[in-house]
Amino acid sequence: MLVLVGIITIVAVVAYLVAHHGDLASLQRQPIPFALAIQVVIDLLAVVYLVIVLPALANTTLQGLGFRVPSVQQIGVALAGAVVMIVVVNGLGTLIDTVTHARHEQEAIRLFVSVHDPVVKAGFAALAVIIAPLAEEFAFRVFIFNAIRRHGGFWIAAIISGIFFGAAHADKYAFVPLIFGGIILCAVYARTRNAWMSMITHGLFNAVSVIALYFAPQFAK
Numbered sequence: 666m667l668v669l670v671g672i673i674t675i676v677a678v679v680a681y682l683v684a685h686h687g688d689l690a691s692l693q694r695q696p697i698p699f700a701l702a703i704q705v706v707i708d709l710l711a712v713v714y715l716v717i718v719l720p721a722l723a724n725t726t727l728q729g730l731g732f733r734v735p736s737v738q739q740i741g742v743a744l745a746g747a748v749v750m751i752v753v754v755n756g757l758g759t760l761i762d763t764v765t766h767a768r769h770e771q772e773a774i775r776l777f778v779s780v781h782d783p784v785v786k787a788g789f790a791a792l793a794v795i796i797a798p799l800a801e802e803f804a805f806r807v808f809i810f811n812a813i814r815r816h817g818g819f820w821i822a823a824i825i826s827g828i829f830f831g832a833a834h835a836d837k838y839a840f841v842p843l844i845f846g847g848i849i850l851c852a853v854y855a856r857t858r859n860a861w862m863s864m865i866t867h868g869l870f871n872a873v874s875v876i877a878l879y880f881a882p883q884f885a886k
Contacts (some may be wrong), residue, residue, distance in 0.1 A: 701788050708792070708800035715803045723811065730807050731860035743862040746853035747869035750846050754870070757842035767838065777878055779838045798867035805830045805847060806854045806863050814855075823851035846870070 720726055735743075761767075805826050813851050814822035827847030832842040854863040 677695055695823060698785050698788070701785065701792065705788070705792055705796055708796045711800045712803055715808060719803075723787065729857055730811070733859060733861075735857070735861055736844075739857040739859050739862050740865070742857050743853055743865040746849055746862070746866040746868070747873075750849045750866060750870045753849060754842045754846040757845060758839060761841065765838075772873075772879065777875075786879075793864050793871040794868050794877050798864045798871060801830070801833070802850065802854075802860060802864045802867055805833075806850055807860050810851050810854065819851070819855055823848045823855075826851055861870055 668818060679784050716727065726802045729830060778788070780786050780789065809829055811824040812822075817825075824844070827844040830847030830850075831843035834840070834843055836843075850863045850867055853866045855862060857863075
């Protein structure tokens with residue numbers, strides 16, 4: 666998987682430079698759409714890869730991993746999980762900023778606010794609300810959480826999965842809040858036994874942030 670990601674990145678960079686006649690400066694001037702496209706490709710590749718290998722690794726089917734039609738009750742759990750995640754993650758983030766006297770701004774938020782092209786903004790929104798939750802839930806809940814829970818139970822699996830989830834965002838200020846967010850997503854997945862539900866919770870959490878940035882970008886400061 667890592668080899669494929671490396672190949673895709675290298676091919677994309679080379680293709681971009683060829684199209685721009687080897688102008689490295691153009692690559693530096695237009696990093697956002699290019700980086701966005703690379704992220705989308707990598708996330709979709711990860712989903713396809715995990716769809717293929719996870720059933721064999723888990724000795725079950727995708728349905729056995731929780732990919733089934735949800736019930737109304739399960740959807741309710743997903744919605745409640747999104748509310749809890751919004752309160753807990755944002756609340757902890759605000760508390761950390763207050764205690765550290767920091768005016769922290771996540772890199773992804775800074776980039777989103779700096780973009781003025783509506784097409785690029787729409788791409789950011791699609792990545793945040795649909796593609797990233799799909800890829801991250803496959804990786805951190807369906808794969809890592811399930812694998813560890815077989816041997817360590819819910820809490821050990823949820824905490825370790827949450828740590829990986831927080832670390833993957835490479836943000837020291839958001840690390841602890843996202844650990845708790847990851848645990849909440851594990852709880853939604855375990856409670857509903859439906860992988861779509863943690864994806865819905867995750868997507869709604871990101872959607873609230875995107876909507877806030879669209880209409881009140883000053884909140885990202």
